[in-house]
Amino acid sequence: MLKHPVKQVVQVELDECVTRVAEQFFPALCASNNDPRAALRFADGIQWVKDAKSESYDVIIVDGTDPIGPAAGLFSEAFYKDCRRALRPGGLVVGQSESPLFHAGLITAMHQALRGAGFPQPHTLHFPQCTYPSGWWSATLAGKDGAVTKFREQAALNKTFTTRYYNAAVHQGALALPEFLLAQLQVASSK
Secondary structure (H helix, E strand, C coil): CCCCCCEEEEEEEEHHHHHHHHHHHHCCCCCHHHHHCEEEEEEHHHHHHHHHCCEEEEEECCCCCCCCCCHHHHCCHHHHHHHHHHHEEEEEEEECCCCCCCCCHHHHHHHHHHHCCCCCCEEEEEEEEEHHHEEEEEEEEEHHHHHHHHHHCCHHHCCCCCCCCHHHHHHHHHHHCHHHHHHHHHHHHCC
């Protein structure tokens, strides 16, 4: 996030040890932790969003673990309602949504929870991720006030830094879903 021209990024991590071990063993991945725009907070992310001031964030990115145990709440309608309240007009929420191949039911449940929380049209993007099961992963995003449409049109076109993989065509392609997932999402949205 800090590659973008942002004023501040707040990272909320439940377990400080995870961050400190990552800093020790993956220093290149944590190089921005000392950026003055980075604020590291060690707290429960669900509670953090619940306590957030209304309209205090532009984007909420949820990179939670699998939707079991303490992380299960990160995939709930109640959490997404708190996210929607905490987002400014035009804001986005995005969360990892597992593998479309193995977890299409989770993606469907996320779409339903997001719609139930007041996000009118969630979208799922998929991409290769060789370190996770199946090598095929996804992220599901939803916008407050129709922000996803604007994001889709501008995201890859307004890059301010070089990337090795991501570009406008990859972005558009990531939004194209396979038939089995489209069918499942269409059935779920008609309920």
